[in-house]
Amino acid sequence: MPTCGICLKKTSGSESYHRGCLESLFGAGTLPRFGEIELRTLYRLASEMAGKMSISGVQEKVSLALSSGRTELQISASGGRFILKPEPARYSSVPQNEHVTMLMASLVGIETPPFGLVWLKDGSPAYVIKRFDRLDDGSKLHVEDFCQLCELPLRDKYQGSGEQCVRILRKYATEPLIEIHKLFKILLFTWWVANGDHHLKNLSLLITPKRIHRLTPAYDLLCTRLVIPKDRDLALSIGGKKAKLTRKSWTDFAKYCRIAEKATERLLADQINATGRAVELIRNSFLSEELKNQYMEIVRMNTTILST
Ligand SMILES: Nc1ncnc2c1ncn2[C@@H]1O[C@H](COP(=O)(O)OP(=O)(O)OP(=O)(O)O)[C@@H](O)[C@H]1O
Ligand SMILES: [Mg+2]
Ligand SMILES: [Zn+2]
Structure with missing residues (x-):
């Protein structure tokens, strides 16, 4: 049985995620598509976005917005409700490491935003986290x-x-x-x-x-x-x-x-x-x-x- 890429518990059948887990992260019970994104493309976009985004940090990252029907995640320099952190060029297993560690934090009652692991077109894992500084109407805290x-x-x-x-x-x-x-x-x-x-x-x-x-x-x-x-x-x-x-x-x-x-x-x-x-x-x-x-x-x- 596969393991859910959000909560790390087994799913039934061949599902990669629990429906409820997808709902709590993306607000919809199905995994949004994120087109044809590959790691190489992400690195290029991340460096292009670095100066324009309101999020900083050393690791490559891009801002993602959910389309109106919640069916597609699109890379966007502004208005994104999610942050996507792919595998860094120099270090391996960082998305898997951050994902399990954030879940471990919940065990001691540390509050976290919703987050999970997704896989890019080339099979590489990436960590997605919902932004805590945006309200549902898009306004910024x-x-x-x-x-x-x-x-x-x-x-x-x-x-x-x-x-x-x-x-x-x-x-x-x-x-x-x-x-x-x-x-x-x-x-x-x-x-x-x-x-x-x-x-x-x-x-x-x-x-x-x-x-x-x-x-x-x-x-x-x-x-x-x-x-x-x-x-x-x-x-x-x-x-x-x-x-x-x-x-x-x-x-x-x-x-x-x-x-x-x-x-x-x-x-x-x-x-x-x-x-x-x-x-x-x-x-x-x-x-x-x-x-x-x-x-x-x-x-x-x-x-x-x-x-x-
Ligand atoms: N869920 C979130 N919602 C809103 N802002 C966030 C969220 N997660 C991170 N940020 C902002 O984006 C910045 C970069 O994110 P993060 O710390 O995860 O990246 P990083 O590149 O791993 O950082 P570092 O330079 O510490 O290694 C954070 O310092 C914080 O200001
Ligand atoms: Mg940081
Ligand atoms: Zn789950």
Whole structure:
């Protein structure tokens, strides 16, 4: 039985996706066509679009819009409701890695936009995510990333710390306690999945039409250690450290966040208790057997660190 390219559970018959999963991502029960798009064409379009799109980032990506009947996804420089991230030229398995990692984030209650995997005409996988900064009528919500909020230039996106992000939320969030609690979960999770690229531009504040300032749903979560094995440092320091974090690093950081002891215990236990289900997701993912084994070992090792 095939595995659903959205939720990673088995489908019945020969379907590549569950109908309900397609509905939650695309608003229609059938997979929209995206014409004759190939990886080569995408790389060219991505570099052409890079300056015109309101989304930045290092990896190639294009903006996609759904046709009025929701039957076709078209590449569009403006008005796109989706972002498509194909396999990068230099690294393999990144779409599969981001896809399973974003699903693992949901296990600990981290909010994410709808997302999934699609396959291009040449058979290569690509990751699609729905934009959180567009409303159904096409209007745009205001978003500011933490690099901007810290008033740092782009080149300093790796110069931040978890503590600095907490201060940003104390200063700007409408409900700082709630948002800091969410931030703690996200930072703990990024360490747990060995994501060394969770820098200041991968956290953003969303300003809703009612002027509520809150964290956006999470994005750009992946295990960078699978991509670059020697990359062992976090992008944002915790307690002044980017490596060799311990359970105490997280309980100390929780104190900085002013999270009560009981709530901290709960947060750490939730991450530890997600291991079995995370391993199951990794097992069902579209990663190669070798990468699956490496990923399982990484989360098991970090669970051990968090448990002692
Ligand atoms: N679902 C989304 N909705 C709206 N904006 C998004 C979404 N996902 C990402 N973005 C914006 O697009 C930017 C680039 O996306 P993303 O971080 O996924 O790409 P990347 O190239 O992998 O980034 P990096 O340079 O961190 O490796 C983000 O910094 C964010 O501002
Ligand atoms: Mg990014
Ligand atoms: Zn599904």
